[in-house]
Amino acid sequence: MTIGAMQSYRRLFSTSAASVRCTRYAGFTAIELLVVMAIAAILVSLALPSFRDVVSRYRVQLATEQMTSAIYFARSEAIRRGGNVTLVKRATPTSTPAGCDAPTMQEWSCGWVVFVDANGNGNVDSGDLELQTAGIPNNISVTLSRNMASLTFDRWGRAAGASTFGFHFQRLSPNGGTEKQLCMSIAGRLRTLTDVPSCPAGF
Numbered sequence: 001m002t003i004g005a006m007q008s009y010r011r012l013f014s015t016s017a018a019s020v021r022c023t024r025y026a027g028f029t030a031i032e033l034l035v036v037m038a039i040a041a042i043l044v045s046l047a048l049p050s051f052r053d054v055v056s057r058y059r060v061q062l063a064t065e066q067m068t069s070a071i072y073f074a075r076s077e078a079i080r081r082g083g084n085v086t087l088v089k090r091a092t093p094t095s096t097p098a099g100c101d102a103p104t105m106q107e108w109s110c111g112w113v114v115f116v117d118a119n120g121n122g123n124v125d126s127g128d129l130e131l132q133t134a135g136i137p138n139n140i141s142v143t144l145s146r147n148m149a150s151l152t153f154d155r156w157g158r159a160a161g162a163s164t165f166g167f168h169f170q171r172l173s174p175n176g177g178t179e180k181q182l183c184m185s186i187a188g189r190l191r192t193l194t195d196v197p198s199c200p201a202g203f
Contacts, residue, residue: 021159041127045126056171057178059078059137064169064180064192066134067112070188074114074155077131078153086117088124090152105149108142108167111135117139122150166199 028036070087078085090111114132115124124130136142152160163187166183183191183199193199 034125044162056139059140060169060171060180062180063136063140063142064167064182066136067167067169067182068190068192070112070114070132070134071184074151075153075157075188077114077116079117079155079157083155084117084120084152085114086122086150086152087112087114088122089144090133091149105147106144108144109136109140115163117152120152122152141168141170143168143174159184164199164201168198 003077016025074085074087089105089108100185111134113124113130113134116129116131117123118128120124144169146170148165154160162181164185165182167178169182171178181193181195181196181199185191
């Protein structure tokens with residue numbers, strides 16, 4: 001073998017060995033992967049409570065907006081139809097959400113129905129026309145400040161016999177959380193308040 005050929009062979013061997021060494025140490029070791037996974041698990045555990053709070057606040061906000069929309073809808077239908085449009089709580093929902101409990105007239109956590117109350121008894125009878133049915137997001141409590149299971153709107157869009165009242169929205173668990181009040185004045189004006197226990201008089 002000539003001297004030139006030997007030098008070429010040595011250069012080729014050195015390059016191949018270097019490539020092997022580079023490939024050998026590329027990537028992560030098992031210990032490094034375990035450390036990264038442990039850090040990721042810690043970060044997820046720290047972020048999870050905040051994420052739950054965000055979801056709960058969204059659900060409370062969604063339930064409040066749904067009720068606001070239902071009241072406006074019932075009012076407009078009452079004006080269009082000449083009255084006798086009622087917003088009534090659902091005591092026996094077709095699909096029960098988690099936390100749905102409506103043992104008293106003030107408990108509206110199972111949702112509500114907007115319907116044309118032909119006989120004016122405040123109940124959805126077989127001959128009544130249902131206009132809208134709504135449920136409540138899971139784990140949200142809805143209570144009415146007055147002991148009423150229904151609200152009937154007259155031809156002028158006013159809630160018959162109602163003075164200032166409010167719907168209280170709050171998550172069931174854990175430890176309560178964001179509260180919202182949907183307040184309605186005697187004149188029918190709606191207002192949403194956050195983190196207050198009840199609607200102020202004459203708001």
